Every structure is written in C-alpha cells, then in structure tokens.
Amino acid sequence: MMNKEKNVVSPSCKRWSYDDIKEANFMRFLLEDNALEIFLKNGTSVFLVFFNNDHVNAYKRLCSVVSSLKGRVETVLNVRKAATVEKTALIKWQRGEISNFEYLMHLNTLAGRTYNDLMQYPVFPWIIADFESETLDLSSPATFRDLSKPMGAQNEKRKEKFIQRYNEVENNDGDLSAQCHYCTHYSSAIIVASYLVRMEPFSQTFLHLQGGSFDVPERMFHSIQNEWDSASKDNMSDVRELIPEFFYLPDFLVNSNQFDFGCMQDGTPLDDVVLPPWAKGDPQEFxxxxxxxxxxxxxxxRLHLWIDLIFGYKQQGPPAVEALNTFHPYFYTDKHDRASMKDPVMKSTVLGYISNFGQMPKQLFTKPHPSRTSHKGTAGKETSVSSQITPFFFKLDKLKPSAQAIKELTLGPVGQIVCREKDVLVVERNKLLIPPQWNTYFSWGSYDQTCSFGSYTVEKSFAVCESLSDWGCTVCAACPNNSTIITAGTSTVVCVWDVSISKDKLKHMRLKQTLYGHTDTVTCLIASEAHSVIISGSVDQTCILWDLEDLSYITQLPEHSSAVSALAINDLTGEIVSCAGTHLYLWTMKGQLLASLNTSCRPEGNILCCCFTQKYEWDPRNVIITGSADGIVRIWKTEYTRAQLPGHEECSVSQGHVLSSAPEEADSSSPKWERHLVLCRELNRNQAASRRRCKNIPAITALGISRKQQ
Incomplete structure (x- = not known):
C-alpha cells in the first residue's frame, strides 16, 4: 500500500504477506464504491481506498494469488451489488452457536461498517435502561431498553415531539424530501470520537473534529447515566446508539493518559467516566x-427487533415511518445516484452531512428478521439455546476425580495437556505440541543443548537442531502457531524462532528476534495470538509483556514475591494470571493488578501451573484453576468486598450478585469495592489424603480443560 503523506518526498510503503490474508470485502468511502477492506489472520484489517476506482481489478488480483480467496472472482459483481447475509451465520446465531455480539459484528461487516472509517463505524444498541440501581436484575424487563423502538421513541414525551416534527414538514409547502423524524444520526465520526476520547489516537481525532480543543466539559462524554438520559429522553438532537467497545474494552472508560478535560460547573474535574452503581466503580465489571x-x-x-430497525425492513420506506425511524434523506447513501453526485454543490452538501452526522448502514433485510431459537426451561420461562449448555464450572460441587488415569507417561512428569474434540494428548515436561494439528512435538533440555522435532503418534523424532545451543540452557518454550516457537532460559533472553515443518520434515528453524529485558533465568512463557502478546516470567521476580507482531517490549508486571513459576492468559478477556511460590496474581493486559492472594502458608503449596476457564467471558462463574506441589487442584473465583467502615459490617458478594456502592459522584467517603480471589473448591484423587496434606501425593505439573468445558 502506498501512502502519499504531506511534506514527504517519497511515499511510505507498507507490506502484508498474501499468506496472512483471511478475507477481503468491497467497501464504500465518501459515498463511492471505491475501497477494499482486507482482514488478516492476526485479527487486524487494512482499509484501502482506490481513487482511480481500480478496486475491482485489485480484488481480482487478490483472488488469483491468495489461497483463502481463490475461486471467488466470478462472484465479484454479486458482492458489489448487495451484501447478503450468509444463511450459515443466521442459523448459527439462531441455534446459539455464536453469541449476540458476534452476530451483530457479522451484520455490521456485511452492512459496510468498519473500524477503519469513523463515518461508518460499527453500531451496537443501548441494552440497559437502568443506570441507577445498586442491584441489576437481568431477569426483569424494566432493566432493559425497548429494542423494538429506535432511541427517539424510548420516551413518550419526546416521541410525540418527533412525530410533530415529521407532520409539520408534511404540511409545509417547502421541500418534502426533507421530511423525517430525525435530523441527526445514531452513529457519526464525532459520536465515536467522543466515546473514545480518552484513548489515542481518538483523542487527537476528537480535537481535529472540534477545531483543536476539547468541548465544554458538560458536553463531553463523562457519565454513562447522563449519556443514556440525553440519548433516550432529554436531548432532541441526540439519538445516538453505542459502539462495540462498550461490550469488551474497559480502557476507553479510564483517563489513563491524564488528559486535561477541564472542570464541570460545580468544580469537579472531568476525568474517568462515571459508572453506574452496579459496576462497583470498576470499568472491567461494567x-x-x-x-x-x-x-x-x-x-x-428481542434482538431481531433492533436488527429490523438498523439493518432490516424498518430502515426505510413505510415500515420506517410507522416505526418512527426515518432520518434525513442525505443519510441514506444508497439513494444518491452517480448523476446527482456529479453536481459538485450537491456532493459537497451530502458529504458535509455524512461527515458531521453519519450515514445509514446498507440494508440487509427486506423482511422481518427471524428471532433467535428458544424453548421453555424447567421453570416454564423462555431461555435461549446457548444458555442450555452447562460448563463444568457451573456445578463445581459435582466435580469428582476420575477413578483411573486417562494417560500415563514413563519418561517424566506431565508438561502439557491438549484436549481435542475426541481425545486428550499428553507430553512430558520439556516437550510442546505444535498447533493446530497437535501431531508434532518440539523438545528441548538435552545435555548438549540441542532441540528436536518429532511425531506424537509414533513417538519418534525426525529432526535435531542445534540452534538453541548458543543461548544457554533452555528452560521453557511456547508455540502460538505452527510457524513460531519462542524459547528462553538461563541466558535471560527470549528468542523468537521462525519454523517451517512439512510432512514430518524440518525445512528450517531461523532466529527471528531476540528480546532483552530480564536479568535472571526465564522460567515460564506463554503466547496469545488473540491478543498478539508474549508473556515471560523470570527468577528476577518480574513478568514482561512483548508484542507478538512487532516483537517489541510492551510493559512489565511489577515485582512478585518470588520467582515466577506459572503463567496463563485469558484469550477472551485478556486477563493474566501469574504465580510466584504460593502467591496468585490477577492482572489486566495493561499491567494493572486486579487481585492477589497468598494461597498457602506451606512451601509444598507452591503453584506449578494455572489456567482459565474460557466459556462465556461475561459469565461471573468463570474460574481460575491452579495446580500445586502438594498435589491439589484448586479452583478460584473473584469476589467484590465492600471496604469496611466504622459501624458497618463488611459486605462480600460474588460477581453474580451485582451490588454496588453509591454513585461515583457521591461523597468521596462513600464505601468502595475491592476485588478478591476466593477459593471455591479443592480437588484431590485421595480426599482423605487431601485433608491430611499427605507429602506423598504427586505434584500437579500441568492442567488442561476440555474444548467444550463440560
């Protein structure tokens, strides 16, 4: 991609490998069909605008050279004409195989919404209408907004005013084409930038849109409650919906960059976003x-009713009028033909509207959207299909150790457990199975500092490599994909290797990058492709986060109580667990300590391995599992405890009970919530021995969770 920047003699250039491309879609930019959005396997995307309208030829070229796109050239014209919803995605959503969030993101993509264009940013609905209660009851209809109505119709008084506006234009002798309920839109560049103003680069984008300075503090995004009140009842010019970040990214609620947004009229500095009471003052809990x-x-x-309004048959025409869901004609980009857009005055006017106020997504449905499949539960209530799947951590009291071992190793303690769909794979310490097939292992720790590759099925190595010998004794390794292996050990250096294996043959193992930061032996490694991060733990009592893509330093987790012995990362939430001796730590991806606990007073309780359950990341019943030298598997959950004040008893609740202190704007002496790790269950093959803490029980050296977590 060539990027002709101002004041640059030669344009800058960026490159992406064809092998990294996962998907490519046609997009619009400034009302023209002139762009491609390319999705890469690492989760990022690239938005390419072709001012010479050569995007079709570029797409054809991609289809001829990219394996994941081959065979799609003949569908180019169909893709350009209309984005049609794949039946498979709809069926998966109806069956509960994909979440509501995933399905909404899918629809946004088909409708031309993208993270790469603030004027066409993905749009998500307001869900909750209760931002005042200390307890949020998700079984009560009063908790939720009416998804069958647009934001302009949430309040009856304001609804009547919008109807009056619509009728006044109808009875006017002026331009009837401007007849609408709303002259502003539910999604625009300034709305997105205002939501994300506490994060770069959106703070700079907001300043640019505002003429170089932040807005008046009262008009800035500063309170969830105020934002809801403005969009649902108070402000005739505000019918905004939400963006996806409200459902996965706590960072945008915190002013971690310490921007000076000024003070409110009462003198209160505008800082972090004020959260509703049920969030306990914690952005992650919100x-x-x-x-x-x-x-x-x-x-x-009821989500299908909102889909009808935004992407469906109620977006335009008589159904939109009836649903109180019509916007200014300039927002409907598909109504502007090429002839009208050749008029420079008209084009400038329309572009000004969509730049300032937003534009409609492509209409995906012309008939009512089907509802999600549901059936009657045991109590006679309707429940969605997804809620019928029962992960094991929903019923911890029923967990029992198996009578016999499912696998026995003769060459040493277990180092890794991989649970596949139909079987469980186990390898010894100093061995690592390579994803995604898991049928090849990487082995290290031999006396001559060499490493080897072998077949898991025949338990025989097929290649020996001396690449590691220059980097001291290898202690640990990680393998995020079949072309990358990460090693570390006594040299204190984290080495990233590019590996190529084909048909049980090692083509090469080349050193890609060395990462320096630790001052003592690196004892554990973990890598996450979902978050593009490598985490290393060391005898120097620190953990370092490295960027898996750029292979550079990100941040360091502060000093632990002793050498770091185990690490785990939650691919869904980004939370990190680190273990040092008997201490257990829970962190955010940015290095913020959420909770810590000394799990035992005995040295035999040293933690050797850990992992997260990762089913329904929103469910408070998810747990952290640790395995210790005393042979006990311990299961932990998070609880919030209200700090004890004089004359008050301490109150402790699990995440499932959404209680809270007073609102943030209340007196600073209001009680605060603190997050704690709490033991839920101990598992031991010999419960009697567990009670005696018998010293002969084998240590727990590895943990694995079934794919369905059932």
Missing amino acids: IRVHREALESDYVSA
Whole structure:
C-alpha cells in the first residue's frame, strides 16, 4: 500500500504477506464504491481506498494469488451489488452457536461498517435502561431498553415531539424530501470520537473534529447515566446508539493518559467516566455486566427487533415511518445516484452531512428478521439455546476425580495437556505440541543443548537442531502457531524462532528476534495470538509483556514475591494470571493488578501451573484453576468486598450478585469495592489424603480443560 503523506518526498510503503490474508470485502468511502477492506489472520484489517476506482481489478488480483480467496472472482459483481447475509451465520446465531455480539459484528461487516472509517463505524444498541440501581436484575424487563423502538421513541414525551416534527414538514409547502423524524444520526465520526476520547489516537481525532480543543466539559462524554438520559429522553438532537467497545474494552472508560478535560460547573474535574452503581466503580465489571446483559435471554429473544430497525425492513420506506425511524434523506447513501453526485454543490452538501452526522448502514433485510431459537426451561420461562449448555464450572460441587488415569507417561512428569474434540494428548515436561494439528512435538533440555522435532503418534523424532545451543540452557518454550516457537532460559533472553515443518520434515528453524529485558533465568512463557502478546516470567521476580507482531517490549508486571513459576492468559478477556511460590496474581493486559492472594502458608503449596476457564467471558462463574506441589487442584473465583467502615459490617458478594456502592459522584467517603480471589473448591484423587496434606501425593505439573468445558 502506498501512502502519499504531506511534506514527504517519497511515499511510505507498507507490506502484508498474501499468506496472512483471511478475507477481503468491497467497501464504500465518501459515498463511492471505491475501497477494499482486507482482514488478516492476526485479527487486524487494512482499509484501502482506490481513487482511480481500480478496486475491482485489485480484488481480482487478490483472488488469483491468495489461497483463502481463490475461486471467488466470478462472484465479484454479486458482492458489489448487495451484501447478503450468509444463511450459515443466521442459523448459527439462531441455534446459539455464536453469541449476540458476534452476530451483530457479522451484520455490521456485511452492512459496510468498519473500524477503519469513523463515518461508518460499527453500531451496537443501548441494552440497559437502568443506570441507577445498586442491584441489576437481568431477569426483569424494566432493566432493559425497548429494542423494538429506535432511541427517539424510548420516551413518550419526546416521541410525540418527533412525530410533530415529521407532520409539520408534511404540511409545509417547502421541500418534502426533507421530511423525517430525525435530523441527526445514531452513529457519526464525532459520536465515536467522543466515546473514545480518552484513548489515542481518538483523542487527537476528537480535537481535529472540534477545531483543536476539547468541548465544554458538560458536553463531553463523562457519565454513562447522563449519556443514556440525553440519548433516550432529554436531548432532541441526540439519538445516538453505542459502539462495540462498550461490550469488551474497559480502557476507553479510564483517563489513563491524564488528559486535561477541564472542570464541570460545580468544580469537579472531568476525568474517568462515571459508572453506574452496579459496576462497583470498576470499568472491567461494567464491561462484564454490560456484555452479560447483551447475551441475556431477554435480549436474545428481542434482538431481531433492533436488527429490523438498523439493518432490516424498518430502515426505510413505510415500515420506517410507522416505526418512527426515518432520518434525513442525505443519510441514506444508497439513494444518491452517480448523476446527482456529479453536481459538485450537491456532493459537497451530502458529504458535509455524512461527515458531521453519519450515514445509514446498507440494508440487509427486506423482511422481518427471524428471532433467535428458544424453548421453555424447567421453570416454564423462555431461555435461549446457548444458555442450555452447562460448563463444568457451573456445578463445581459435582466435580469428582476420575477413578483411573486417562494417560500415563514413563519418561517424566506431565508438561502439557491438549484436549481435542475426541481425545486428550499428553507430553512430558520439556516437550510442546505444535498447533493446530497437535501431531508434532518440539523438545528441548538435552545435555548438549540441542532441540528436536518429532511425531506424537509414533513417538519418534525426525529432526535435531542445534540452534538453541548458543543461548544457554533452555528452560521453557511456547508455540502460538505452527510457524513460531519462542524459547528462553538461563541466558535471560527470549528468542523468537521462525519454523517451517512439512510432512514430518524440518525445512528450517531461523532466529527471528531476540528480546532483552530480564536479568535472571526465564522460567515460564506463554503466547496469545488473540491478543498478539508474549508473556515471560523470570527468577528476577518480574513478568514482561512483548508484542507478538512487532516483537517489541510492551510493559512489565511489577515485582512478585518470588520467582515466577506459572503463567496463563485469558484469550477472551485478556486477563493474566501469574504465580510466584504460593502467591496468585490477577492482572489486566495493561499491567494493572486486579487481585492477589497468598494461597498457602506451606512451601509444598507452591503453584506449578494455572489456567482459565474460557466459556462465556461475561459469565461471573468463570474460574481460575491452579495446580500445586502438594498435589491439589484448586479452583478460584473473584469476589467484590465492600471496604469496611466504622459501624458497618463488611459486605462480600460474588460477581453474580451485582451490588454496588453509591454513585461515583457521591461523597468521596462513600464505601468502595475491592476485588478478591476466593477459593471455591479443592480437588484431590485421595480426599482423605487431601485433608491430611499427605507429602506423598504427586505434584500437579500441568492442567488442561476440555474444548467444550463440560
């Protein structure tokens, strides 16, 4: 991609490998069909605008050289004409195989919404209408907004005013084409930038849109409650919906960059976003509960009604009029033909409207959208299909160790457990199975510092490599994909290797990058492609986060109580667990400590391995599992405890009970919530021995969770 920047003699250039391309879609930019959005396998995307309208030829070229796009050239014209919803995605959503969040993102993509264009940013609905209660009841209809109505019709008094506006234009002798309920839109560049103003680069985008300075503090995004009141009842010019970040990204609610937004009229500095009481003052808890509300049975049964308004048959025409869902004609980009857009005055006017106020997504449905499949539960209530799947951590009291071992190793303690759909794979310490097939292993730790590759099925190595010998004794390794292996050990250096294996033959193992930062032996490694991060733990009592793409330093987790012994990362939430001796730590991806606990007073309780359950990231019943040298598997959950004040008893609740202190704007002496790790269950093959803490029980050296977590 060539990027002709101002004041640059030669244009800058960026490159992406064809092998990294996963998908490519046609897009619009400034009302023209002139762009491509290319999705890469690492989760990022590239938005390419072709001012010479050569995007079709570029797409054809991609289809001829990119394996994932081959065979799609003949469908180019069909793709350009209309984005049609794949039946498979609809069926998966109806069956509960994909979440409400995933389905909404799918529809946004088909409708031409993209993270790469603030004027066409993905749009998500307001879900909750209760931002005042200390307890949020997700089984009560009063908790939720009416998904069958647009934001302009949530309040009866304001609804009547919009109807009056519509009728006044109808009875006017002026331009009838401007007849509409709303002259502003529910999604625009300034709305998106205002939501994300506390994060770069959106703070700079907001300043640019505002002429170089932040807005008046009262008009800035500063309170969830105020934003809801403005969009649902108070402001005739505000019918905004939400953006996806409200359901997965707590960072945008925190002024971590310490921007000076000024002070409110009462003198209160504008800083972090004020959260509703049920969020307990914790942005992560707000995101979790908000996502839980989006995935609730109540919303699942009614989400199709909101889809009708935004992407469906109520977006335009008589059904839109009846639903109080008509916007200014300039917002409907598909109504502007090429002839009208050749008029420079008209084009400038329309572009000004969509730049300032937004534009409609492509209409995907012309008939009512089907509802999500549901059936009657045991109590006679309608429940969505997805809520019928029962992960094991929903019923911890029923967990029992198996009578016999499912696998026995003769060459040493277990180092890794991989649970596939129909079987469980186990390898010894100093061995690592390579994804995604898991039928090849990488082995290290030999006396001559060499490493080897072998077949898991025949338990025989097929290649020996001396690449590691220059980097001291290898202690740990990680393998995020079949072309990358990460090693570290006594040299204190984290080495990233590019590996190529084909048909049980090692083509090459080349050093790609060395990462320096630790001052003592690196004891554990973990990598996440979902978050593009490598985490290393060391005897120097620190953990370092590295960027998996750029292979550069991100941040460091502060000093631990002793050498770091185990690491885990939650691919869904980004939370990190680190273990040092008997201490257990829970962190955010940005290095913020959420909770910590000394799990035992005995050295035999040292934690050797850990992992997360990762089913329904919004569910408060998800747990952290640790395995210790004393042979016990311990299961932990998070609880919020209200700080004890004089004359008050301490109150402790799990995440499932959404209680809260007073609102943030209340007196600073109001009670605060603190997050704690709490033991839920201990598992041991010999419960009697567990009670005696018998020293002969083998240590737990590896953990694995079944794919369905059932």
